[in-house]
Amino acid sequence: MVKITQNIEAAYEEETSYGDPPDSTLLHIGLLDTFDPRSIEMNITPVPSLGQSTDAFHAKGPKAVTLPLKIACHGTGWQSILGFAIGRTYADALVTAGAAGTNAGTPMKLTNTVNSIAVLARETGGNFTLVGGVVPNEVTLTADYSTGGYITLEATCTAQNSEDSSTGNFSGGFYGDNLSDNAFPTAPTSDPLLPTDLTVTYSNAVQDDDMLKLNIATGKYVEIGERYLRVFTSADILDSTLAASGVASVPYNGVLDLTHGDANTINSVVARINATGLSTDSAAGSGAGNDASANLLKGIYKMTGALKSIPGVQSASFDGAEGDMALFQNLKTVALKIANNNTAIPGKTGTTWLQNNAISRGKADITLDITMTPDDDTLYDKYIAGTVIPLIRLDFGTSGSLALTNGTITAFSRPLTPGGEIVDTMSIKFRGSGDYNNFSSYAISADWTL
Numbered sequence: 001m002v003k004i005t006q007n008i009e010a011a012y013e014e015e016t017s018y019g020d021p022p023d024s025t026l027l028h029i030g031l032l033d034t035f036d037p038r039s040i041e042m043n044i045t046p047v048p049s050l051g052q053s054t055d056a057f058h059a060k061g062p063k064a065v066t067l068p069l070k071i072a073c074h075g076t077g078w079q080s081i082l083g084f085a086i087g088r089t090y091a092d093a094l095v096t097a098g099a100a101g102t103n104a105g106t107p108m109k110l111t112n113t114v115n116s117i118a119v120l121a122r123e124t125g126g127n128f129t130l131v132g133g134v135v136p137n138e139v140t141l142t143a144d145y146s147t148g149g150y151i152t153l154e155a156t157c158t159a160q161n162s163e164d165s166s167t168g169n170f171s172g173g174f175y176g177d178n179l180s181d182n183a184f185p186t187a188p189t190s191d192p193l194l195p196t197d198l199t200v201t202y203s204n205a206v207q208d209d210d211m212l213k214l215n216i217a218t219g220k221y222v223e224i225g226e227r228y229l230r231v232f233t234s235a236d237i238l239d240s241t242l243a244a245s246g247v248a249s250v251p252y253n254g255v256l257d258l259t260h261g262d263a264n265t266i267n268s269v270v271a272r273i274n275a276t277g278l279s280t281d282s283a284a285g286s287g288a289g290n291d292a293s294a295n296l297l298k299g300i301y302k303m304t305g306a307l308k309s310i311p312g313v314q315s316a317s318f319d320g321a322e323g324d325m326a327l328f329q330n331l332k333t334v335a336l337k338i339a340n341n342n343t344a345i346p347g348k349t350g351t352t353w354l355q356n357n358a359i360s361r362g363k364a365d366i367t368l369d370i371t372m373t374p375d376d377d378t379l380y381d382k383y384i385a386g387t388v389i390p391l392i393r394l395d396f397g398t399s400g401s402l403a404l405t406n407g408t409i410t411a412f413s414r415p416l417t418p419g420g421e422i423v424d425t426m427s428i429k430f431r432g433s434g435d436y437n438n439f440s441s442y443a444i445s446a447d448w449t450l
Contacts, residue, residue: 007124010035011185012080012117012134014088014450018359019133019160019349021118023177028185029119030077031192033152034070037121037129038162041066043355062346064355067119067134067157072150073141075188079400080117081155083450085136085338087111091228092252093238104449108225109298110364110441114342118175119159120168122184128168132175133160135359141336141394143195150192158344158356174352197397200334200370202407203313203390204326204378210285211296211312212266216278218305221436224296226403227447229256229269231278241278258293259447266312269293288314295325297390298405298442299434311433313391325393330373332423336394336402338444339365366430366443368392368404373421374414380424383409389428400448404430 011026043061071078086107114135121129138156163173168180214222219234231239231254238254249260249272256263256272263269267289273279284291296312313325328334341362346355374380382389392404411427430443 003123005032008032008035008121009184009187010037010119010121012077012119014080015116015118015132018114018116018135019357021130021132021175021177023179023182026120026179026182026185027080028075028077028187029069029071029081030074030188031072031150032070033072034068034154035121036068037119037131038164039066039068040064040162041355060353062353062355062357063161064344065131065159065162067131067155067159069157070152070154072152072192073396073399074150074192075190077188078141078153079446079448080450081136081153082139082141082338083107083446083448084115084117085139085155085340086444086446087113088115088450091230091255093230106225106227106449107446108228109223109445110366110443112361114359114361116160116359118177120179120184122168126166128165128170128179129162130165130170130175130177130179131159131162133158133356133359135159135342136338136340137342138337138339140338141334143198143331143334145195145331145333148195151195151198158342158359160349160354160356161352174349193396193399195331195334197399198334199395199397200328200331200392201325201395202328202392208286208288208314209311210309211288211291211314212269212293212310213285214273214279214301214303214308214310215306216303216308218303220303222301222303222310223299223442224258224301224310225298225442225447226294226401226445227257227259229258229263229293229296230254231256239278242273242276247272258296264293265289266291266293266296285309286314288312294403295391297433298403298445299432300436300439300442301434302436311390325391326378328370328372329375332371332373333369334394335369336404337365337367337369339367341365364443366404368407368428368430369426370428371423371425374424379409379426380412380414383412383426390433392428392430400446403445403447404428405433405442405445406431 046055047057049056088105089108240253249262345358347357407428432440432442
């Protein structure tokens with residue numbers, strides 16, 4: 001059979017630990033654009049010999065395996081790849097990656113640990129390649145409103161190792177997994193996301209510095225993400241005073257689901273917290289009670305035992321003239337990049353010497369690049385003044401949303417060309433909000449579960 005790309009598809013599974021394919025249920029990765037499960041560079045060192053015109057020997061170095069991957073935002077595979085680049089955080093903070101149970105892991109914030117997957121490529125009629133220890137090092141989500149086409153996700157991934165099998169049975173190989181009995185998932189049937197399925201909004205004015213007021217005991221702290229508000233004790237344990245007890249908006253002790261109808265406004269958040277006895281003096285600040293709780297600034301806030309103000313961006317339900325989320329108009333392109341700067345740790349597993357034998361997570365850079373035809377000088381003025389944009393939201397409708405917190409426009413250009421539109425090009429970097437611990441980990445937060 002002649003080999004053509006249309007005969008290749010891929011599935012993935014989350015690893016229990018780095019480089020440990022669990023031989024579990026496979027999930028379809030989506031519509032492939034660029035994919036190479038055999039991207040292997042063998043580090044060969046030539047060993048010359050005197051009196052000979054060629055290298056007499058070659059010394060084998062570690063195998064450097066990478067997985068270039070570009071997919072359409074089709075099904076849920078893109079959410080997983082993007083989510084693992086952010087970092088999988090379990091809402092109840094009790095289970096580890098790959099553990100059994102109903103606990104839903106969420107790309108809630110940046111983490112300092114590596115989330116890895118195993119990728120299985122299949123060719124029609126047989127022949128499989130298994131790549132383990134796949135870690136997204138740099139991920140770019142791109143929507144092009146000018147040329148059309150699907151929203152795409154491009155990921156530059158490192159991998160631990162790659163091996164082949166004609167049947168899907170890798171027993172006796174490097175990983176020892178038998179995937180021949182695992183049902184290969186069918187491709188998603190829904191249409192891939194189009195640029196018109198994405199709405200990008202930003203806070204257009206000074207944030208409200210006391211959108212939510214909490215009076216919680218000294219030493220405790222509150223984390224606020226795109227989906228969950230979590231209350232921790234000074235021992236870094238979720239506070240069971242905010243008890244689940246069958247309350248739908250509290251899926252786990254200490255966790256409040258801000259997307260639930262009973263917690264999606266500031267008033268309902270206040271009511272839920274007050275009902276637990278956790279806070280004796282919670283209040284909505286500045287009359288923002290009917291505002292969306294999703295517009296609280298994502299970050300980590302230390303409680304003081306006195307009234308503590310949590311900032312947010314007011315929505316039009318309160319006062320459209322102050323803090324309303326404005327629409328990025330006349331978009332040309334949107335590109336969100338997560339660069340993790342991971343560090344490869346060479347070593348041996350058994351007798352196999354691998355360049356990516358282990359991976360250490362590096363510093364994450366969150367960058368949003370936008371081109372658009374401007375309506376006014378609002379964003380240029382923010383750039384010149386060095387003003388922070390408190391909140392930017394990428395909303396994919398039923399496919400979830402991403403929140404980017406405290407962005408600074410780091411580059412701006414507006415070239416003039418005869419007979420054409422004036423197009424703004426800007427680059428924005430994010431640093432999270434809060435005043436405690438690693439609050440910058442909330443530079444990015446998603447509301448979907450993995």
